[in-house]
Every structure is written in C-alpha cells, then in structure tokens.
Amino acid sequence: MNCRSEVLEVSVEGRQVDEAMLALLHTILLHRSTGKFHYKKEGTYSIGTVGTQDVDCDFIDFTLVRVSSDELDRVIRKAVAEFKDALGNSGSDGMGQISLEFYQKKKSRWPFSDECIPWEVWSIKVNVVNLANEQERQICREKVGEKLGEKVINIVEVINRHEYLPKMPTQSEVYNVFDTSLKDVQPYLYKITYQITDSLGTSVSTTMRRLIKDTLAL
Amino acid sequence: MDSDLSPQDKKDLDKFIKFFALKTVQVIVQARLGEKINTCSSSSPTGSDWFNLAIKDIPEVTHEAKKALAGQLPGIGRSMCVEISLKTSEGDSMELETWCLEMNEKCDKDIKVSYTVYNRLSLLLKSLLAITRVTPAYKLSRKQGHDYVILYRIYFGDVQLTGLGEGFQTVRVGIVGTPIGTITLSCAYRTNLALMSSRQFERTGPIMGIIIDHYVERPFTNMAHMHPCSYRSPGEDEGGTYAGIEDSQEVCTTSFSTSPPSQMVVPGKEGGVPQVPAQPTHGTAAEHGRIPSCPTGQSPQLAPPTSCSSEVKTVSPSDALETTFTRKVGAFVNKATTQVTTTSLDLPFAAFAPRAYDLQENDPMVHPPPSPAPSSPLQGSLHSNTSSHSGGQPQDDFVMVDFKPAFSKDDLLPMDLGTFYKEFQNPPQLASLSIDVSVQSMAEDLDSLPEKLAIYEKNIDEFDAFVDTLQ
Numbered sequence: 001m002n003c004r005s006e007v008l009e010v011s012v013e014g015r016q017v018d019e020a021m022l023a024l025l026h027t028i029l030l031h032r033s034t035g036k037f038h039y040k041k042e043g044t045y046s047i048g049t050v051g052t053q054d055v056d057c058d059f060i061d062f063t064l065v066r067v068s069s070d071e072l073d074r075v076i077r078k079a080v081a082e083f084k085d086a087l088g089n090s091g092s093d094g095m096g097q098i099s100l101e102f103y104q105k106k107k108s109r110w111p112f113s114d115e116c117i118p119w120e121v122w123s124i125k126v127n128v129v130n131l132a133n134e135q136e137r138q139i140c141r142e143k144v145g146e147k148l149g150e151k152v153i154n155i156v157e158v159i160n161r162h163e164y165l166p167k168m169p170t171q172s173e174v175y176n177v178f179d180t181s182l183k184d185v186q187p188y189l190y191k192i193t194y195q196i197t198d199s200l201g202t203s204v205s206t207t208m209r210r211l212i213k214d215t216l217a218l
Numbered sequence: 219m220d221s222d223l224s225p226q227d228k229k230d231l232d233k234f235i236k237f238f239a240l241k242t243v244q245v246i247v248q249a250r251l252g253e254k255i256n257t258c259s260s261s262s263p264t265g266s267d268w269f270n271l272a273i274k275d276i277p278e279v280t281h282e283a284k285k286a287l288a289g290q291l292p293g294i295g296r297s298m299c300v301e302i303s304l305k306t307s308e309g310d311s312m313e314l315e316t317w318c319l320e321m322n323e324k325c326d327k328d329i330k331v332s333y334t335v336y337n338r339l340s341l342l343l344k345s346l347l348a349i350t351r352v353t354p355a356y357k358l359s360r361k362q363g364h365d366y367v368i369l370y371r372i373y374f375g376d377v378q379l380t381g382l383g384e385g386f387q388t389v390r391v392g393i394v395g396t397p398i399g400t401i402t403l404s405c406a407y408r409t410n411l412a413l414m415s416s417r418q419f420e421r422t423g424p425i426m427g428i429i430i431d432h433y434v435e436r437p438f439t440n441m442a443h444m445h446p447c448s449y450r451s452p453g454e455d456e457g458g459t460y461a462g463i464e465d466s467q468e469v470c471t472t473s474f475s476t477s478p479p480s481q482m483v484v485p486g487k488e489g490g491v492p493q494v495p496a497q498p499t500h501g502t503a504a505e506h507g508r509i510p511s512c513p514t515g516q517s518p519q520l521a522p523p524t525s526c527s528s529e530v531k532t533v534s535p536s537d538a539l540e541t542t543f544t545r546k547v548g549a550f551v552n553k554a555t556t557q558v559t560t561t562s563l564d565l566p567f568a569a570f571a572p573r574a575y576d577l578q579e580n581d582p583m584v585h586p587p588p589s590p591a592p593s594s595p596l597q598g599s600l601h602s603n604t605s606s607h608s609g610g611q612p613q614d615d616f617v618m619v620d621f622k623p624a625f626s627k628d629d630l631l632p633m634d635l636g637t638f639y640k641e642f643q644n645p646p647q648l649a650s651l652s653i654d655v656s657v658q659s660m661a662e663d664l665d666s667l668p669e670k671l672a673i674y675e676k677n678i679d680e681f682d683a684f685v686d687t688l689q
Contacts, residue, residue, distance in 0.1 A: 031344050035270045036261040049264065051257035051272035052347055063351045063360075068259045068272070149352035153389055156345040160392030162338060184259040 003118045006158050008151050011127040012060075013140050014094070017087065019057040019064075021080040021124065023148050024155070025100055025192070026066035028122055029076070031159045032102060033067050033187040037178070039171040050185055061145030069185045079192040086196050087128060094128025095197040102188045104166050105176040114176075116191075119164055122155075223397050227331040231396060234331070235291050237268045238339045239298050239319055242346060242403065243283040243372060244273055246300045246317050249350035250359040250368045250447040269340035279370075282445060286372035294321050294399050299378070301371040302355055303444065307364070311444075313381035314355040314368075315407035320377070322402065326395030338394040342403055345392045353389070353407045359447060369444040382408040 012020045035048030051068030066073065080098070087096045103118040131137050166188065169177045178186045223231070248255050257272035267273075292298040297320040305311040329335055350356060359368045379386065391403040674681075 027348050030348065031341060035259070035263065038261075038263065046263045047270045048261040049259060049267040049270055049272045051259040052344075053256045054254035054351065056254065061357070063254070063356065065347050065351055068257060152348050152352050156348060156392065157390070159341065160345060160390075162341075162394075168333075184261050 004120045004158075004163060005123070006121070006155075007123045007125060008154065009125040009127070010144070010147055010151065011129055012144050013131055013137065014088075014128055016057075016059045016140070016144055017084045017126060017128060018077075018080055019060050019062070020144060020148060021083065021098055021126070022055075022066075022076060023057065023060075023062060023064040024122075024124055024151055025076050025080070025098075026064055026073075027152050027155050028100055028159075029072065029187055029190070030065060030067050031155070032120075032190070033069075033072070033185045034178075036180075036184065036186050037174060039174075043170060045168075045171070048184070048186075057145075059141065060148065061142050062148045064148075067185050067187075069182055071182045072185060072187065076192070079194075083194040086194060087126070090196040094130075095126065096194060097123055097125045097197070098192065098194040099123045100190060100192055102190050105189065107176070119166060223331070227397070231331045231335065231398065232291060234336060234339060235396075235401070236287075238343070238401070239287065239292055240275075240280055240283050241268055241271075241273050241343055242298075242317070242319055243300055244275055244279055245343060245346050246302070246350060247279045247370050247447055248274070248276065249347075249356060250302055250370065252359050252362045252368070252447070269336065269343050271340060271343055273343070278445070282372050286374050288374070290374065292319050292321055292374075292401075294323055296374060297321075297377050299373050301373065301378075301381075302359075302447070303369050303371070303381075304355075304358060304362075304366050305369055305444070306366045311369070312411075313383075313408060314358065315353055315405055316377065316379055316382065317403070317405045318377050320402050320404075321399040324395065324400045325397055326400070327397050329395055329397060331397065335394060335396050339401075342392040342394055342401075346403060349389060349391050349405065353405060354409070354411065355407060358411075362447075368447040370447050371444050379406050382406055383410045385409050 008024060010020055010024075030052065033050060035050050037045045037047060039045045052065050053068045055064050055066060056062075057064065083096065083098045087094055090096070100122045101118045102120040103116045106115040106117055108115055129140075131140055166177045174180060177189060179189050180186060257274060259272065260267075263270070287298065290296060297318050299319070300317040301313060302315045302317070303311050303313045355368070358366075362368050386406050386408050388404055388406045391405060393403075394401045
C-alpha cells in the first residue's frame with residue numbers, strides 16, 4: 001500500500017499565514033476525525049457525535065469549518081504558530097512547507113519500537129509575500145480567500161475518492177489507528193511537521209522536525 | 219439489483235438515503251441563514267445524530283423537504299434539488315446556486331451498507347459543510363438583511379439550471395457508491411453576479427421573460443415555494459426589513475422604497491418593481507412524479523413567512539410609455555397605483571404658451587438686455603438655471619412634464635415652487651431699467667444733481683417730520 005500524498009500551494013501575506021494554515025489543516029482534520037468510539041460487547045462499537053464550528057478569518061475573506069474541539073484547535077494552532085515563527089526567523093524569503101501526515105502504528109517485536117506507517121500525507125507549501133500598501137492588502141484578502149476556497153474543493157475531491165482508509169480497529173487496536181487522547185473527538189493518528197526552505201530555494205538547509213503529536217517514544 | 223441486497227440492508231439503505239437527503243437540505247439552508255453555525259461535539263452518542271454529525275434540524279426546513287419528497291426518495295432520474303436565490307427589497311430575484319442530490323445507475327454491489335455506505339455518507343456531509351462556505355453565495359448570505367434576503371426552494375425531479383445565467387460553474391461535493399446506484403452531490407453556482415445592476419434598469423419584457431421562462435412550466439406558483447433562509451418566528455412581517463437597495467447598483471434615485479409617496483418616477487428611468495401578480499397563473503407542479511397536492515392559485519393563502527413573493531409591492535408596468543408615469547408608493551403599501559398621464563393634466567403653461575411664444579423677442583432669456591445686471595441674485599440664478607427651459611417653450615407637439623417635488627405644498631400659494639419659478643422667469647422689466655439709456659447720459663445726470671439737492675434742502679422739514687413718525 002502506497003502512501004497517498006497530496007500537495008497544496010498557497011501564496012499569502014505574512015499576517016495571513018496562521019489563518020490560511022488553520023483553514024486547510026482544519027478542513028482536512030474535519031474529514032479525518034470521527035466521534036469517540038465506545039466499544040460494547042461482542043466487538044461492536046458506537047460512535048460519538050462530531051460538532052462543527054464556523055470561524056471567520058480576520059485577515060482573509062474566508063470562513064473555515066472546523067471540528068468543535070477546543071483541544072484539537074489548540075494543538076493545531078500551536079503547530080501553526082511554531083511554523084510561522086520559523087518562517088519569520090528564516091529570513092526574508094518566506095517559503096516553507098507544513099505537512100500533516102496520517103499514519104498507523106504497527107507493533108514490532110522487542111527491542112524494536114513501533115513502526116509508523118503513513119497512509120496519507122498532506123503537504124502545504126507556503127510562499128509569503130510582502131505587500132506595499134493597503135489596497136494591495138485588500139485585494140490579497142479576497143484573492144487568498146478565493147484560493148483557499150479552491151484548495152478546500154481540492155481537498156474534498158481527494159477525500160471523496162474514497163481511497164485507502166485504515167480498517168476500523170478492534171478495541172485493542174484502536175490506539176494504533178486513532179488518536180484517542182482528546183475528550184470529544186477522535187482523529188486518525190497524525191503528526192504535523194514543517195520545513196523551511198532557504199532563500200536559495202534549494203532543499204532544506206534548516207530542517208526542524210517537531211513532532212507535535214506522536215505517541216512514539218524516541 | 220435489489221435481489222442481491224438483503225431486505226434489512228435495503229431497508230437500512232433507504233433510511234440512510236432519506237435521512238441523508240434531509241440532512242443535506244438542513245446543511246445547505248443553515249449555511250445560507252447568514253449566521254455562523256456552531257454545534258457541539260459529544261463523546262456519548264445520543265442515538266439521534268444521524269451520520270455521527272451534530273446537524274440541527276430546523277423544523278420548517280424538514281417540513282419543506284419532506285413535502286418536496288412526498289414520500290419518495292432521491293433515485294435514478296429523481297433528483298432532489300435545493301435552489302438558493304437572492305431577492306432584493308425591490309422585488310428582483312436571482313438564482314444563485316442549485317445543489318443537486320442525484321443518483322446514477324453505477325452500482326457497487328460489494329459495498330457494506332450499514333458500515334461503509336453510512337460512513338461515506340457521513341464524510342460527504344462533512345464535505346458539504348466545507349463546500350457550502352466556499353461558494354460565492356455564502357458571502358452574499360452572510361450580508362443579507364435589509365437590502366436583500368436569501369431564499370431557498372426544494373424541488374424534486376429534473377434539475378433546472380437555466381436560471382443560473384451563462385457561465386455557471388459546477389463543483390462536485392462527492393459521491394458515494396451504493397448497491398442500488400451511486401449518490402452524487404454537486405452544486406451549480408452562478409458566476410455572473412453583475413446581472414443585478416443591469417436588471418435594475420430594464421423593466422421591460424426580457425426581465426419578466428427570464429422570470430417567466432425559468433418557471434415556464436410552473437410559473438409563479440412556485441415562487442410561492444421560495445422560503446427565506448432566515449430563522450424567524452412565524453407571523454413576523456418580513457416586509458419591514460427592507461429599507462433600500464444594495465450599494466452595488468446605480469439606481470435611479472427615485473426608485474428607493476423609502477421614497478415619499480408623492481415622488482414621481484421619471485419615465486424611461488424606471489426604477490419601479492416589475493409586476494408581480496397577486497394571483498399566480500396556474501401551472502403544473504414543478505415536481506415531476508409528485509402527487510399534485512398543492513392547490514392552484516395558492517400563493518395568497520400561504521402563511522406569510524413562507525412566501526416572500528406574495529407581498530404586494532408597488533407596481534409599475536414594464537411597458538411604461540414616455541407620456542405615462544407612475545406615482546410610486548412606498549413599498550408594501552396596498553394602495554393601488556395611480557397612473558397619471560399628461561393628457562389628464564392641464565398644460566401648466568397653457569395660459570402662457572402663446573404669450574411666451576409672442577414675447578420671445580422681449581424674452582430676456584433669448585435676448586438678454588444689453589446692460590442691466592440682474593436686480594437680485596435670485597433672478598440671476600433663475601436666468602442661469604432656467605435658460606435651458608426657454609428653448610423648451612411649450613409647442614403644440616411638445617408635452618410638458620410637470621415635476622412635483624417632494625413635500626411641496628400648494629395650499630399657501632396657488633402653485634408650487636417649480637411652477638413659481640417658471641412663471642416668474644419672465645417678469646416685466648422694471649421701469650427704471652427700461653429707461654432709454656441713449657437719451658440720458660452721465661453728464662446730464664450730474665448736471666441735474668444740484669437742482670435736485672436744492673429741492674431736497676427746501677423740503678428738509680418734511681423729511682425730518684417723516685423720520686420722527688418712524689421712531
């Protein structure tokens with residue numbers, strides 16, 4: 001089984017980075033989260049309810065839909081903030097990539113640690129532009145809003161191909177497929193990483209791998 | 219086909235499709251309410267949240283959806299459509315998008331109904347939640363209120379996309395294969411929103427034609443099925459929210475619904491409302507295959523919150539002639555409009571017409587006097603403002619249009635201000651100004667001064683006595 005890989009590219013102004021990333025990451029996670037599983041006897045389970053929230057962006061003409069889970073929102077915001085800081089610190093170029101990877105854990109025998117097998121990776125390439133005046137910023141607001149709309153349509157298109165999804169696990173296996181740490185929703189196991197491209201546009205000169213969400217103990 | 223499906227699976231699948239259709243309608247309409255939607259996640263399943271999603275059920279919307287479905291399910295050749303349109307306070311309406319839930323014949327026999335189909339339908343609803351915030355109508359719906367409202371209409375049968383204008387785009391939300399066919403959910407949305415501004419001026423056949431053509435098989439009967447995408451308590455007067463026109467249009471200033479009752483509309487720059495018949499013409503029901511449970515001519519009987527279109531608005535005929543103009547009444551006033559034609563008016567300058575014609579030689583507009591300055595700034599301004607009117611003296615073949623400005627009173631003067639100005643644009647020359655200048659020269663004036671002074675000195679006592687009486 002090959003890992004499915006999708007790339008999305010956006011060009012945004014500096015102050016739009018947060019919201020643009022949140023919009024795309026939350027849209028993906030909305031589709032990759034279920035309600036909490038409640039296992040019953042005989043291997044059956046029931047699924048909790050997922051609520052949604054509309055969030056208006058301040059710097060982009062866009063409203064994103066996210067899962068109603070403050071915990072999940074906090075985690076994603078933290079990751080995006082770190083990415084943005086890294087982008088800001090990298091220099092004037094402002095190009096980077098944030099990746100959302102869904103994976104499954106596969107237990108290995110001792111002494112080897114569990115394997116993480118990704119089954120879907122979303123890479124969002126960001127190009128930060130600098131704008132000279134307010135008029136350009138206003139145009140950028142609208143344009144980025146439209147672009148995000150197009151990206152949402154792309155995401156939905158990929159997801160609705162109904163390609164590989166991990167099988168619904170039994171109670172003992174649920175931790176290998178889903179992130180069960182949140183109270184109210186249950187996304188598939190995921191991790192967010194980012195890379196900053198240097199000003200030459202070549203491959204990464206400063207690679208910072210931050211495993212925001214990884215239950216693997218290294 | 220169905221024989222491969224167990225009865226339980228078939229029953230489950232029908233239930234899933236039915237509730238999926240109802241939830242789809244809820245998501246779409248709620249996304250056009252103009253508000254942000256928030257629902258809570260719940261870790262303990264309540265058993266009532268279909269597809270494991272917290273989607274509220276607005277009872278009115280469910281009722282309309284069930285009415286449209288009328289016991290049937292979306293199936294092959296039977297699509298369920300939710301049409302979203304915009305209606306301005308002037309009565310203009312424009313279709314914005316049509317969401318279609320369809321089924322095609324491609325079956326997926328191996329798919330598990332109770333598990334995979336259910337989960338994929340859930341995924342499709344999530345996609346719908348995301349996509350409904352992305353189409354252009356979302357932004358419009360967030361700004362609805364005083365100037366326009368968003369309406370929805372649910373119908374069953376063939377998809378109608380003609381009202382979306384040219385160049386409409388389609389976005390596919392997703393598909394779910396089932397053993398009896400593949401469910402597809404898509405949205406066709408209008409891209410040309412600029413139509414609104416040109417429509418404002420064209421109160422002629424084509425605009426009406428567009429509306430009529432769209433509903434060619436089911437004309438205004440189905441306007442009655444348009445419902446506002448707003449969660450208001452029944453009985454509230456919807457008309458009260460309309461106050462004016464959206465800023466995007468270059469509208470004739472007299473066309474606002476808040477204009478005073480006496481304001482006239484200039485012919486040819488008609489800003490009035492296209493005629494909406496109070497009694498819609500009869501037509502077949504839109505929904506093919508639907509039991510015609512709706513009586514014809516139904517719109518006046520419908521409850522107020524559910525039929526925006528049955529409001530009685532001002533009517534100005536689309537075929538306004540040059541000599542006919544309509545007294546515009548404030549919106550939602552049930553008075554019949556009065557059509558005033560110039561033939562029923564007395565020519566305002568009937569008395570003056572021949573005189574003006576004859577006096578053209580003496581008319582100071584046409585032949586300005588050689589030297590005298592205007593005796594007052596007002597007269598000066600009359601000259602400049604009304605000089606254009608001098609050329610427009612009433613001729614036999616020229617019809618004067620009487621402008622009656624707002625708030626004019628005709629009880630104090632026998633005429634209004636405009637007429638006053640026009641009548642007095644030709645005042646008789648002042649006696650002192652009509653002195654034949656060539657007779658007297660400046661020198662003679664100066665010579666006669668001492669004589670005058672002597673006379674005044676002689677009569678000084680009289681002058682003093684006069685001044686005393688004034689004190």
